[in-house]
Amino acid sequence: MSCEQASPLLSAYFDRELDVAKSLEIEGHLRECERCTAVVKQHEALHDALSAPSLVFAPPRDLEWRLRKAVRREAKPRSLFVLQPWRWAALPVAAMLAAALSWSVAVNRGGPSADDLMLAELVSGHVRSLMVDHAVDIATSDQHTVKPWFNGKVDFAPPVADFKANGFPLVGGRVDYIGGRPAAVLVYKRNQHFVNVFIWPAGKEESQALRNATYQGYHLLRWSGSGLTFWAVSDVNSADMESLARLFQEVG
Numbered sequence: 732m733s734c735e736q737a738s739p740l741l742s743a744y745f746d747r748e749l750d751v752a753k754s755l756e757i758e759g760h761l762r763e764c765e766r767c768t769a770v771v772k773q774h775e776a777l778h779d780a781l782s783a784p785s786l787v788f789a790p791p792r793d794l795e796w797r798l799r800k801a802v803r804r805e806a807k808p809r810s811l812f813v814l815q816p817w818r819w820a821a822l823p824v825a826a827m828l829a830a831a832l833s834w835s836v837a838v839n840r841g842g843p844s845a846d847d848l849m850l851a852e853l854v855s856g857h858v859r860s861l862m863v864d865h866a867v868d869i870a871t872s873d874q875h876t877v878k879p880w881f882n883g884k885v886d887f888a889p890p891v892a893d894f895k896a897n898g899f900p901l902v903g904g905r906v907d908y909i910g911g912r913p914a915a916v917l918v919y920k921r922n923q924h925f926v927n928v929f930i931w932p933a934g935k936e937e938s939q940a941l942r943n944a945t946y947q948g949y950h951l952l953r954w955s956g957s958g959l960t961f962w963a964v965s966d967v968n969s970a971d972m973e974s975l976a977r978l979f980q981e982v983g
């Protein structure tokens with residue numbers, strides 16, 4: 732075998748890709764040819780260099796943990812409360828409900844106004860809290876427990892009071908999102924019905940004209956005090972809603 736014949740086969744020989752007959756021919760040639768032997772030695776040296784441990788990338792031990800954490804952070808809902816497993820199941824229904832409410836507003840009025848959208852969001856928040864059978868994130872009638880619970884969850888201090896003596900026992904509180912901002916929600920019971928009271932800092936852009944409304948069969952009542960806007964939503968009658976508003980205004 733000549734160098735011209737051996738040369739193109741050296742790489743395949745080194746990688747053990749040749750049949751036995753060809754390998755033996757190359758070996759015979761290498762015994763008498765220094766130049767081809769040098770080429771094979773270069774292959775060996777390159778192979779060894781590429782196998783060096785310093786070239787093998789080993790991911791840091793906590794990489795998986797960090798990736799999972801990053802994915803969780805990205806997937807986190809805007810809401811501040813922690814979604815529990817059963818709430819995931821309720822989300823599509825709630826989303827459909829919100830979409831249906833917005834759609835019916837759009838169809839009936841030829842384009843939803845800002846007030847309509849807010850009423851839809853409030854009713855949606857109220858209905859959602861009933862659907863998942865878990866109206867509150869903190870369940871207690873103790874106002875001294877609920878008030879500090881809001882610290883760090885909303886950037887204002889909602890007035891928290893139990894009106895049990897007046898027929899509106901406090902059930903608890905949660906944080907919801909209305910109009911893209913966090914709202915403190917106090918949940919009261921009136922006989923067997925729930926009343927959600929949404930609270931957020933009063934804004935200049937808010938319509939002051941809208942004081943009460945009936946939406947999708949629910950009563951909504953707005954009042955304000957101490958720089959806060961309050962919206963109560965429930966299926967209890969309007970007189971009861973007014974009573975609750977007065978109780979709030981007395982303590983506020």
Ligand SMILES: [Zn+2]
Pocket residue numbers: 733734737760764765766767768
């Ligand atoms: Zn040769």
